[in-house]
Amino acid sequence: MLLRNRLLSLQFTSLLSSSSSSYPKKSQPFTLSFQNTLSSSARPHTSEHASASKAPTSSSFSEAAKFLRTFMFVPPGVDPEEVTEDMVLAGSNIVIGPYAGDSKIKEVEFVKSSGKAKDCPKDNRPEFAILGRSNVGKSSLINALVRKKEVALTSKKPGKTQLINHFLVNKSWYIVDLPGYGFAKVSESARTDWSSFTKGYFLNRDNLVAVLLLVDASVPPQKIDLDCANWLGRNKIPLTFVFTKCDKMKVGKGKRPDENIRNFQQLIAENFPKHPPWIMTSSVTGLGRDELLLHMSQLRNYWDQ
Numbered sequence: 406m407l408l409r410n411r412l413l414s415l416q417f418t419s420l421l422s423s424s425s426s427s428y429p430k431k432s433q434p435f436t437l438s439f440q441n442t443l444s445s446s447a448r449p450h451t452s453e454h455a456s457a458s459k460a461p462t463s464s465s466f467s468e469a470a471k472f473l474r475t476f477m478f479v480p481p482g483v484d485p486e487e488v489t490e491d492m493v494l495a496g497s498n499i500v501i502g503p504y505a506g507d508s509k510i511k512e513v514e515f516v517k518s519s520g521k522a523k524d525c526p527k528d529n530r531p532e533f534a535i536l537g538r539s540n541v542g543k544s545s546l547i548n549a550l551v552r553k554k555e556v557a558l559t560s561k562k563p564g565k566t567q568l569i570n571h572f573l574v575n576k577s578w579y580i581v582d583l584p585g586y587g588f589a590k591v592s593e594s595a596r597t598d599w600s601s602f603t604k605g606y607f608l609n610r611d612n613l614v615a616v617l618l619l620v621d622a623s624v625p626p627q628k629i630d631l632d633c634a635n636w637l638g639r640n641k642i643p644l645t646f647v648f649t650k651c652d653k654m655k656v657g658k659g660k661r662p663d664e665n666i667r668n669f670q671q672l673i674a675e676n677f678p679k680h681p682p683w684i685m686t687s688s689v690t691g692l693g694r695d696e697l698l699l700h701m702s703q704l705r706n707y708w709d710q
Contacts, residue, residue: 478682497684505703522606532579537619539585549688622662646683
């Protein structure tokens with residue numbers, strides 16, 4: 406059954422309590438509503454309370470398709486008019502299409518660290534760059550994806566990774582661990598060097614499939630993350646927002662992860678006519694791991710055709 410008007414109030418319940426018995430019992434599921442991310446001037450005018458028995462009009466289909474194209478990630482090979490709810494990955498705005506394939510990681514090996522983009526591997530295998538603030542949980546996510554401890558270095562000292570690190574997955578594609586930005590305990594010259602060689606990497610890697618931009622969902626939107634996303638957008642570099650630490654619940658006067666994610670989406674919408682793909686994750690509970698790998702598989706297979 407087509408999503409029709411339900412798309413206008415599409416809701417995603419996180420997997421915090423339902424998909425893994427290892428999740429903390431104190432965690433409660435929370436819901437993200439795309440309806441709440443839209444300003445009143447941008448919302449389609451189709452009523453979300455329309456009767457399910459009422460025959461859909463051509464305008465309702467076009468409204469749903471417009472919504473999908475703007476706020477959802479619809480991959481190549483998928484007609485927005487044919488999207489069904491079971492095609493959307495849980496905890497994300499990502500639609501799965503015909504290019505999604507085997508997403509299992511069978512083996513991973515460290516290849517090299519590079520101080521300059523020109524020194525990176527030159528075998529033209531597809532690669533995903535993982536980027537984020539220095540304490541966003543970047544190394545923890547990589548270790549969770551490959552399900553091996555210490556594949557990527559984890560440290561209590563933000564900014565430990567200061568080189569471009571390539572990990573070969575299944576002998577066919579790369580995960581690239583980039584230096585975290587925004588760390589405080591380094592010299593100004595080191596920060597400048599990071600900016601120059603990382604941007605050089607983005608602008609000169611023809612085999613870069615996408616950047617996975619990690620955003621800490623346990624804190625309010627940070628200007629440095631927004632600036633990074635906008636720079637990638639201006640330079641037409643494909644990106645996916647990976648919200649980390651989604652297992653953390655509201656602490657004190659802080660906001661819940663879903664509230665922080667919603668606020669981040671509202672700010673991003675100001676500069677992105679079409680919202681980039683995004684997904685909720687937790688390296689602690691495993692939330693979003695399999696879904697993210699499936700998303701990466703369809704991007705990789707389409708790039709590799």
